[in-house]
Amino acid sequence: MEAISMFILAVLMLELQRIPVSVCSDPCSKGYRRAAIQGQKICCFDCLPCSEGEILNPKDDTECLKCPADKWPDSRKEECLPKLIQFLSYEETLGSALACISVLFCLLTFSVFCLFIIKRNTPIVKANNRDLSYLLLISLMFGFMCSLAFIGRPNRIMCMIRQVMFAVIFSLCVSTILAKTITVIMIFSATNPNSKLKTLVGFRIPIYIVPVCAMVQIILCIVWLAQAAPFAESNMAAEIGIIVIECNEGSRVLFACVLGYMGLLASISLFVAFLARKLPDTFNETKFITFSMLVFASVWVTFIPAYLSTMGKQTVAVEIFAILSSSAGLLVCIFFPKCYIILLHPEMNSREYITRRNGKNQEI
Template sequence: MNRTHNAVFAVAHALHQMKNCVPGKGPFKNGSCADIYNHRPWQLLHYIRNIDFNNTAGKRIYFDENGDVPQSVEILNWQLFPNGSNQYVSIGSFDFGSLNGEGLSIQLNKILWNGGHSQVPSSVCSDPCPKGYRRAAIQGQKICCFDCLPCSEGEILNPNDDSKCLKCPEDKWPDSRKEECLPKPIQFLSYEETLGSVLACISVLFCLLTFSVFCLFIIKRNTPIVKANNRDLSYLLLISLMFGFMCSLAFIGRPNRIMCMIRQVMFAVIFSLCVSTILAKTITVVMIFRATNPDSKLKKLVGLRIPIYIVPVCTMVQIILCIVWLTTDAPFAEFNMAAEIGIIVIECNEGSRVLFVSVLGYMGLLASVSLFVAFLARKLPDTFNETKFITFSMLVFASVWVTFIPAYLSTKGKQTVAVEIFAILSSSAGCLFCIFSPKCYIILLHPEMNSRQYITGRNARNQGIQ
C-alpha cells in the first residue's frame, strides 16, 4: 500500500511539473514543453525520473541515476521457539540510500539460528586445508566439498592455486610449512663437528705414537732386535705409516678439485709404499733363512739386495697408475643432491671408476702377495719370527678393507668419508701394533732379551729341538 501511495504521488508530481513548464525553457528540443493533455509516454518518464519530494510520512522520494528508488528495508529473523511458537523479530535494517555501506545495521545478539543456537553455524562443506595441503575435489560433490592431501616430498603449495603443489628446484627444499622453497643445507665432514674432530685427533695421536716408535728405533739402532730383518726397511715402514695416519686428515674439510686429487693419490701411493715395504721385509727374511742352507741357490741373490728394489719398483707402478688417472679422468668435487633428503652433500667424485678400482686393486694385490709370502715363512726359527707378526698385520689389513666395501656402499653423505678414514686408521694401526709392538716390548720391558747372546742361544735351542 505504501509503494502504491508513493507511485501515485510520483506521477502527480511529474504531471504538475509538466503543467508548469514554460515554453522556450522546457526540457525538450528547442526548449519546448510537453502537452499535458496529449503527451508522449517518454515525456512523462522524463519528469518522473527527475522528481524529488517528501511523501506524507516525511520520507524523501526520488530516483537515482539508474532509475531506482533508494529505499530502506527492515531485516527480519524468523525464530522458532521450543514450545512450537514462532515469530518474526527485527534484527536490523538496510538503507539503500546510504553511502559506503553505512546503511547496513544488524544486531547480532538478536539473531536466533536454526536449532535455537545463537552462534553462527559453519556454512562450508569442508574446512580450509592446513598449510602444506592441497585441495582435492571429491567426485560427484560440489566444488566446496574437497579432501585435503599433503604436498609430496620436495613440493610446496602453489600460492596461486591451492589445488596444486609446485616442486622445488633441485638445490632447494620446502620449509616446515611447505610454503616456501629454501636453499638446502650443505653437508661435508668438517673439523668443527664432533665426528671430524675426533677422527682428526685419533689420526694425530697415532702419528705421534708412530713417531715415538721411530725415535726409539733410532736410539736403539745398534741393538740386535732393531738390526734384525733390515733396519732401513723398518725405518721406511715407520715413516710410511706416519704419512698414512696423516693422509686421513686430507679427507676432512670441504672438498674441492685439488683436495680430491691429492687425498686419493696420497692415500694410494703411501699405502702402496707401506705394503711394498712389508713385502720387502718378508722376502728379506725368507732369502736370509733359505741362504743358510748349503745347497741353496739364494746365496748369490742375497748379495744383490733384491728386496731393496722391491719398494721403489712396486711404488713406482702405483705412481704411474695415479698419473694416468689424473691425466685422463681425475677426481673432482661435486654436489650430490640425491645422497640425503633435503641436504646437498659435497663429495669427491672418483672420476674414472676403472682407474680408481685399478689403484685399489693394485694395493690389494700387494697385500695379498705379502700375506701369502709371510704365511709360507711363518715356520722360520724364532730369531726371524717377524713373519708371524707380518702375517697378522696383513690379515688385519685385509679384514679391514674387505669389511670396508659393504660399509662404504651402505653409508651416505659424510658418513661415507668417515668410514674411509676409519679404514685407513684401522689398517695402519694394525700394521703398527702387529709388527712393532713385540719389538718395543722387548726394548722397553725386557732389555736382557735384546742381545746377540740371547738370540743366538735361542736360535741354537730351537734348531736342537728341530
Template structure:
C-alpha cells in the same frame, strides 16, 4: 559551487512547462533496468542501483572468508536477479552457494517448512537474504520455533536491521542476534529537525493532515473533530483524552517520530539540490563560452529538455551534509551504505551498531571498511563465525576436489616429498628446485644444507685427533728405533726397511686429514692419490721385509736356490718398483679422468652433500686393486715363512698384520657402498686409520715390548741362543 540563487529556487518550485518535461530524478527506485541509458536516457536517481547492494554483500562475505553460504530471495524478478548476481560474484571470488531458495510472495507454510528444513540441515552458517521484510516474517517465525540459532543472517536494505521490522517479531526472534545488514546512508538536513519540532496545527490551519498527525502522535482527540461530534454522548468513553494544543513534538518517542533518520527525505533533498545546481549552472552560463553550438547558452526561461539534461549529467557538488553528489554514466549516484550489526541482550533490549561502511567512491579494493572490534556475534562472541564446506587444509596439504561436489568441498592431501604448496593455488603443489628443500610447513623452498665432513663437527674433529695421536705414536716408535738403532732387535729383519715402514705409516695416518674439510678440486685429486701411493709404499715395504726374512733363512740352507739371489739385494728394489707402478697408475688416472668435487642432491633428503667424484671408476678400481694385490702377496709370503726357525721371526707378526689389513679393507667395501654423505668419507678414514694402526701394533709392538720392558732380551746372545735351541 555556491548555493542556488533565489531566482533558481523560485523557478524550481514553480516550474514552467519545459521544466516539467525535463529529466527525471528518482529518490527511491532501485531497479537495475533503469540504469540502461538506451531505454531511459533521461532517468537519474539519488538512490542507488540495488545490484550495488549485492556487490557490497559479496565484499562483506569475502572479508570474513565465508566460502559456503546459502541464499534466500524473494520470488520475483528483483529478488531472483539479485540472488543470481550474488551467486555469480561469490563463485568468481572462489566461494560456493550451499543452497538457493525463493521465498513465495504469498506466504505458503509448505514452502516455509521445506526451506526451514534446508537451512537446518545445511552446513552453511551464513545465510544471505535478498528479499523484503514481508516475505521473511513467516520464515523467521518458523526458524525461531525450530530453534535454529547457529546461523548468521546477512541482509540487504529490503529487510535488514531497521525499525521497520515488526516489534512483536523483533523481540522474539533471538535467532537474528549477531546478524549483519546493509542500511542506506543517512544525512542531516540543516533546520529539518527544528522545523519538525516546531510544527503545530495552529501554524498550518489549512493542512488537512496536521490534526490527524497530532491525534495519532499524542493519542488525543481535537474537540472540533466531526467524527466525535457526530457520536452519541453515551458511546463516548469516559477516559477520552482531548488535545489541548500544549503537546510538544520533541516529547514524542523517536521510534515513532524520528527526526534524525529520514532516508527518503534525505534522498529527496539530494534530488532537489541536484536540479537546483543544474539550473544554477545554466543561469551562470556566459554567452560565447556555453556548452552548446557556437558556445551558445540555454535560455533559462525557455530552455529545451535536453539542455537541462546536459547540466544535470554534470552536476558535482557537496550537499549540506558534506556528501559529494554526482551522477555516474548510468545516471546513478555511487553507493554508500552503512554496515550494521544487530546486537540483542539477555534482558530483551537490542541495538543496531554501525560497524562499517561500503563506499563505491573509494579506490578499488578499499571500498569496504569494517570495525571488527565493534561486532558481537551469537552469544556475545567476538570471534568471526566460520562458514566453510571443508575445513582449511593444514600447512603442506593441497586441496583435492571431490568428484561430484562443488569446489569448496574438498579433501586434503599432503604435498609430496620435496614439494611446497603453491602460494597462488592451494589445490596444487610445486616442486622445489634441485638445490632447495621445503621448510617444515611446506610453505617455502629454502636452500638445502651444505654437508661435508668438517673439523667443526664432533665426528670430523674426533677422527682428526685420532689421526694426529697415531701419527705421534708412530713418530715415538720411530724415535725409539733411532735411539736403539744398534740393538739386535732393531737391526733384525732390515733396520732401514723398518724406518721406511714407520715413515710411511706416519704419512698414512696424516693422509686421512686430507679427507676432512670442504672438498675442492685440488683436494679431491690429492687425497686419493696420496692415500694410494702411501699405502702402496707401506705394503711394498712390508713385502720387502717379508722377502728379506725368507731370503736370509734360505741363505743358511746350502741346497737353497735363493742363496744366489741374496747377493743381488732384491728387497732393495721391491719398494721403489712396486711404488712406481702405483704412481704410474695414479698419473694415468689424473691425466685421463681425475677426481673432482660435486654436489650430490640425492644422497640425503634436504641436504646437499659436497663430495669427491672419483672420475674414472675403472682406474680408481685399478689403484685399489693394485694395493690389494700387494697386500695379498705380502700375506701369502709371510704366511709361508711363519714357521722359519728364529728367536724373533718377524713374519709371524707380518702375517697377522696383513690379516688385519685385509680384514679391514674387505669390510670397508660393503660399508663404503652402503653409506651416504659424510658417513662415506668417515668410513674411508676409519679404514685408513684401522689398517695403519693394525700394521703399527702387529709389527712393532713386540719389538717395543722387548726394548722398553725386557732390555735383557735385546742382545745377540739371547737371540742366537734361542735359535740354537730351536
C-alpha cells in the same frame, strides 16, 4: 521505537547464529591444496597434501609448486628454503674424534721411530733390515696423517690429493713389508748351504722391491688423474632435504685398478710371509708380518660392503676408519713386540742372548 529496533536486531543476530555452516567451506590447512569433488558444488572440495618437495602456490590454492633442486620446503610447506649442506667437518664430534685419533697414532708411530733410532745398533733393530723398518714407520706416519685430508669440505684439488696420497702411501707400506719378508728369507738362505735361494742373495732383491712396486702405483695414479680425475660434486639424492658435498671418483675402473693393485701387493705379502713363518725365530718376524697382513686384509675386505652400503659423510667416515685401523694393525703387530723387548726385556736384545739362542736351535 529505539527499544523495538534493538529487539529486532537481537532477533536477527540469533537467527544468523543458527545458520548451518557447510563443511565444504572450511579452508584447507597450510601445505594442503584444494581438489574439487566431481558431482559436487564448487564450494565442496577435498584438501590434499602437497607432494614431497613441493609448496602450496601462494597465488592459487588449487595447485602446488615444486621447489628448485637446491631448496626444500619448510615444515608448513609455504616457502622453499635452501637445503642443508653436509660434509664431514672438524667442527662436529665425529670429524674431530677421527682427527684426534689420527694425530695420536701418528705421534705414537713417531715415538717408535725415535726409539728405533736410539736403539739402532741393537740386534733386534738391525735384524730384518733396519732401513726398511725406518721406511715403514715413516710411511705409517704419513698413512695416519693422510686421513686428515678426508675431513673438511671437499674441493677438486683435495679430492685428487687425498685418493692419490692414500693409494701411494699404502702401496709403499705394503711393498716395504714385502721387502722385509723377502729379507728374512734371504738371510736364512745365506746361512743354509742347501738352500736354492742362496744364489739370489747377491742380487739384493729387497732393495728394488719398494721403488718398483711404488712406481707402478704412481703410474696408475697418473693415468687415473690424466684420464678421469676425481672431483667434488653436490649429491642432492643421497639424503632428503640435504646437499651432500662429496668426491666423485671419476673413473671407477681406474679407481678399482688402484685399489686392486694395492690388494695384489697385500696378497703377495701375506702369501710370502705365511710360507716363511717357520724360519728360525732369531731373525724371523714373519709371524708378526703374517698376522699384521691378516688384520690388514680383514679390514679392507669388510670395508668394501660397508663403503657401498653407506651414504653421505658416513661413507667418508668408513674410509677414514679403514685407513686408521689397518695402519694401526700394521704398527701394533709388527713393531709392538720389538718395543716390548727393547723397553721391558733389554737382556733379550743382546748379542750374547742371540748367540745362546742360535746354539740351542742348532742342538735341536
